[in-house]
Amino acid sequence: MAELKKFLIRRILTFVPTIIGVTLIVFLIAYVIPADPAKAWAGGEKASPEAVERIKERYHLNDPWYAQYIFLVKGIATNTLIDPRTSNPVLDDIRDRFPVTFQLAIIAFIFTLIIGIPLGLISALKRNSIVDTIVRIFALIGVSTPVFWLGYLLIFVFFVKFRITNLAGVPPTPATQITHVPIIDALLTGEFTLFKQHLARFWLPGFVLGFMGTGVLARFVRNSFLEAISGDYIEFLKAKGVPKLKIYRHALKNALVPIVTVLGLQFGGLLGGTPITETVFALPGMGSYAIQSIQNLDFPVIVAITFIYALIYVTANLVVDILYAVIDPRVRY
Amino acid sequence: MPEPILQVRDLTVHFYTYAGIVKAIENVSFDVYKGETFALVGETGCGKSVTSRALTQLIESPGRIVNGEVIYHSEKGPIDLLKLSEEEIREIRGNEIAYIFQDPHASLDPLYTVGYQIAEAIEVHGKVKNIKEGIKKAVDILRAVLIPDPEKRVHNYPHELSGGMKQRIVIGTGIANNPRILIADEPTTALDVTVQAQILDLINSLKEKYHATVILITHNLGVVAETADRVAVMYAGKIVEIGSVEQIFKNPLHPYTKGLLKAVPNPMTKIERLEAIPGTVPNLITPPGGCRFHPRCPYVMEVCKKKVPELVEIEDGHFVACHLY
Numbered sequence: 001m002a003e004l005k006k007f008l009i010r011r012i013l014t015f016v017p018t019i020i021g022v023t024l025i026v027f028l029i030a031y032v033i034p035a036d037p038a039k040a041w042a043g044g045e046k047a048s049p050e051a052v053e054r055i056k057e058r059y060h061l062n063d064p065w066y067a068q069y070i071f072l073v074k075g076i077a078t079n080t081l082i083d084p085r086t087s088n089p090v091l092d093d094i095r096d097r098f099p100v101t102f103q104l105a106i107i108a109f110i111f112t113l114i115i116g117i118p119l120g121l122i123s124a125l126k127r128n129s130i131v132d133t134i135v136r137i138f139a140l141i142g143v144s145t146p147v148f149w150l151g152y153l154l155i156f157v158f159f160v161k162f163r164i165t166n167l168a169g170v171p172p173t174p175a176t177q178i179t180h181v182p183i184i185d186a187l188l189t190g191e192f193t194l195f196k197q198h199l200a201r202f203w204l205p206g207f208v209l210g211f212m213g214t215g216v217l218a219r220f221v222r223n224s225f226l227e228a229i230s231g232d233y234i235e236f237l238k239a240k241g242v243p244k245l246k247i248y249r250h251a252l253k254n255a256l257v258p259i260v261t262v263l264g265l266q267f268g269g270l271l272g273g274t275p276i277t278e279t280v281f282a283l284p285g286m287g288s289y290a291i292q293s294i295q296n297l298d299f300p301v302i303v304a305i306t307f308i309y310a311l312i313y314v315t316a317n318l319v320v321d322i323l324y325a326v327i328d329p330r331v332r333y
Numbered sequence: 334m335p336e337p338i339l340q341v342r343d344l345t346v347h348f349y350t351y352a353g354i355v356k357a358i359e360n361v362s363f364d365v366y367k368g369e370t371f372a373l374v375g376e377t378g379c380g381k382s383v384t385s386r387a388l389t390q391l392i393e394s395p396g397r398i399v400n401g402e403v404i405y406h407s408e409k410g411p412i413d414l415l416k417l418s419e420e421e422i423r424e425i426r427g428n429e430i431a432y433i434f435q436d437p438h439a440s441l442d443p444l445y446t447v448g449y450q451i452a453e454a455i456e457v458h459g460k461v462k463n464i465k466e467g468i469k470k471a472v473d474i475l476r477a478v479l480i481p482d483p484e485k486r487v488h489n490y491p492h493e494l495s496g497g498m499k500q501r502i503v504i505g506t507g508i509a510n511n512p513r514i515l516i517a518d519e520p521t522t523a524l525d526v527t528v529q530a531q532i533l534d535l536i537n538s539l540k541e542k543y544h545a546t547v548i549l550i551t552h553n554l555g556v557v558a559e560t561a562d563r564v565a566v567m568y569a570g571k572i573v574e575i576g577s578v579e580q581i582f583k584n585p586l587h588p589y590t591k592g593l594l595k596a597v598p599n600p601m602t603k604i605e606r607l608e609a610i611p612g613t614v615p616n617l618i619t620p621p622g623g624c625r626f627h628p629r630c631p632y633v634m635e636v637c638k639k640k641v642p643e644l645v646e647i648e649d650g651h652f653v654a655c656h657l658y
């Protein structure tokens with residue numbers, strides 16, 4: 001246990017340079033864009049010079065770049081950074097939108113898992129058969145289908161033709177909040193109608209977002225499983241007289257390390273896909289907030305969202321690293 | 334007359350690869366008698382392992398058992414192991430006929446404790462109710478294979494043990510169900526020389542203790558002389574000579590056996606200098622016609638190139654497949 005604690009502290013310390021690096025790069029890109037954010041925030045061409053000057057003063061826009069960056073980071077850390085567009089503290093805006101995005105990501109992740117893993121296993125067990133070829137083609141389609149195209153296509157099918165989903169607003173959050181993710185809270189507190197409403201609203205965007213990952217995951221599951229099943233210990237299990245299903249369980253557990261790695265990366269990838277998905281499905285989450293901010297040259301928000309995304313990404317990777325040790329006794333911290 | 338426990342007849346296994354059909358073993362026939370140690374010797378790639386695995390249908394695609402019979406004299410009477418369904422043969426594998434594989438580092442699943450893996454071998458044959466009970470039995474098995482501190486060791490993972498210890502675990506797994514036949518496929522090849530002797534001693538003493546029959550597969554003639562009662566010599570997928578250890582070592586008949594014995598220090602006779610057999614092992618996709626050894630044989634005759642020699646009994650229990658006799 002002490003070793004785990006040490007490992008966690010060491011890893012969390014490595015978060016700091018990673019997150020500083022990511023936010024700094026995003027900030028610098030925004031900084032060098034030849035645009036005048038202050039004017040945009042003040043209201044465009046018609047803004048009075050005094051107002052523009054006041055905004056520049058307030059957001060330290062006349063300072064050198066490093067001072068501006070430090071101002072932004074300090075503002076995020078103390079939650080005193082005000083969104084020039086909404087006039088709310090940036091982190092408050094994000095906090096309101098985060099549950100939508102997180103809920104979307106979780107549902108997408110579940111879709112990726114329940115489609116990708118069985119497909120990969122079927123493909124491995126029926127390797128070099130027609131089923132295998134179909135799964136491979138599916139994987140290729142999965143990675144090469146653009147989210148916005150699939151999104152509109154499925155909206156046409158499930159909303160315009162069959163009305164199985166709805167596309168406006170977001171169902172209310174349950175009264176008692178435990179995890180702050182509405183759909184999980186609804187389930188935990190037993191508000192099943194609310195749970196159903198959330199599911200009805202989120203399943204389609206979740207599927208669209210998760211679809212891209214299913215193909216990659218299926219391929220990974222297939223290959224890792226095949227590699228595991230060709231191990232000598234599998235043959236020894238057969239020689240021991242272990243039934244087939246139990247042998248598959250051994251193989252699956254051995255295949256799990258690469259699968260978990262790719263799952264961690266995919267969870268990060270899902271977050272990267274949220275801006276488009278949320279825009280297509282009109283979900284008021286962090287992704288669409290990021291798009292709006294980019295359109296309005298809203299740099300403080302862009303840096304703050306980058307910060308949150310980076311934090312989620314490194315946390316997902318930390319979870320993956322911990323899972324390695326849970327799966328494989330040879331891995332020590 | 335000794336009582337046979339296993340009678341192999343015309344066993345043929347082919348591997349269907351892109352390069353062609355590999356005729357890994359062809360028309361292999363031999364008997365194994367109850368309670369003996371039967372050694373299968375030959376160089377790498379001659380089909381020893383394939384033969385041993387084909388006995389319980391452990392041949393994976395692209396390999397296929399094309400022909401043959403393996404009559405196993407179980408306590409309930411003789412059965413042809415090759416005609417059993419997948420589930421029927423599974424019940425025999427690891428239970429009545431158990432295996433020990435060559436590489437202990439690769440034979441154990443790295444993600445499970447050794448106790449679990451032994452317990453699993455017992456549990457799948459329904460001899461204990463659950464894994465937990467099996468682990469209790471595993472402690473006794475570890476003690477039987479001379480692992481110190483067995484109560485603690487059952488909870489170790491394979492990577493925490495040395496090669497010799499791991500092979501003891503593999504042996505323990507093999508004997509977990511008191512098998513009637515134990516097939517040891519090069520059990521000492523992957524181990525240090527110092528550990529090899531201990532492992533062989535262990536297999537021998539366990540054989541005595543459980544009244545098992547051992548089929549020992551090896552390319553090490555020293556090991557054969559030390560442990561075996563009878564020997565079958567394989568070359569390029571065929572058995573060329575079968576006899577007792579004395580017959581094979583003192584009076585080798587087949588030119589290949591003679592060559593083999595000249596190539597190693599013979600524990601039974603004194604030889605001045607070690608000789609190699611000229612040539613290399615043939616490609617089994619297009620094996621030489623007639624006797625497969627003829628391109629390398631110093632006594633080759635015209636008939637050897639045309640006719641496949643059959644196994645004939647030269648003296649009591651001593652068979653050879655060669656046109657010289």
